Amino acid sequence: MSDARHPDSDDRRESDRRTTELIPKIEQGIVIDHIPAGRGVHVLAAVRGYPGMENTLISVGLNYASTKLGKKDILKLSTTNMPDEVIEHVALVAPRVSIKRICDYQVDKKYVIEFPQTISNKLRCRNSNCITNYEDRVTTVFRCFDSMTRQVKCGHCERIFFLDELDLIRATD
């Protein structure tokens, strides 16, 4: 079905127009799109503090209309090189977002980041009796328990948590 006949095409054009108005198209960089509304600030927090990302220009758009999500947030970054570690971090705070690499105003590469199956040394276990909170130099490991509900299981104490219950270990910690 062509875009012109698509039932949502008016919404989409409106969404595109409003997006363009407030966050101009970028010549090159990375667009983090389809962030569920409300999680854009979490993605921003995940991205901006990383070593190597301190000087990256970032535009943040919140509450844009989206045919897929109803409302979405969007980030545009001046860099074309986002380390894997940062992408993994973004996957934790907002799974299934789109990453688009832009070159010469065109989408050069696009992919969706999935909820990770294993998360190493990025989350602190909330169980106060978990050995990872007592022994030095221990790498925490969490495994995906349910990607839909964003639940993860500690690889050591085996407790299951909602991802939002857990604190992130930043690279600078």
Next chain:
Amino acid sequence: MRRDLISIDDLTLAELNDYLGFAARVESMSETDKVTLLRGKVLAVMFFEPSTRTRLSFETAMQRLGGGVVGFSDILATSVKKGESFLDTIRTVECYSDVLVCRHPKEGTARLATEVSRIPVINAGDGTNQHPTQTLLDLYTLQKFFGKIDGLKISFAGDLKYSRTVHSLLHALMKYEGVEFILASPELLELPEYLKLEARRRGHTLHETRDLMEAVRGADCLYMTRIQQERFPDPIEYDMVKGAYVLNAAMLRGCPAHFKVLHPLPRLNEIATDVDATRHAGYFEQVLNGVYMRQAILLDVLEVTL
């Protein structure tokens, strides 16, 4: 690949059943035949918190297979008291032994030990998390009493919140078909929500009650646990609750012949001693089964086949 035994969750149903079969073969062997199987091997028992049954059971199991035992059951007599880290203790003790058995009050310690140890690690209890060797001996006991595990109706009573033996056994039983659960506990000591959720997600029927008699009626087996006084902030509240979860012989009148009472022990007053003489008492046989199962586990992780 090195074999460890850390969590029941790591084992498939086939592996659980392999252990049950292996323990039965061990039990059927004569003591004379068994006593050479682990000659020259050394078991290190590292108990960072007290234990009677698990430690003695492992030591007996090893010695009856011809192996030696080193270790500690009181951290006050070790370098841990001087501030040595858990991981350094593991790295040290593994130099003296062929297999490690570890109990620790913190959850996840046995798993952590596997990250640095070059020899097999067996979890003998980590905090409130897992106690897989107890679970395997519990399964073996159920298999021996009932000839099957699928489709059993099993009641758990007492402290279902903190009891790692209950948590571990539930994880294992969820792998079997059609096992139904009756959960009898005071409100303060209910089974954690995530375990109830997991059991229901896997299609098991759960019935919750405050009444111990409901856990007795209609079940094939009652798995009792001790209610620990230290879990109650108010001693009066503890006194009110503890009396409601005491099983005596009179309560077992009318139970079917096959009905069994199990308990990981030690018991305080939750099973009156008059139950011991009934045909329903299964807990001392459970203790004996522990030796056979731990022999099977030691042989398995040290890759000895029968």
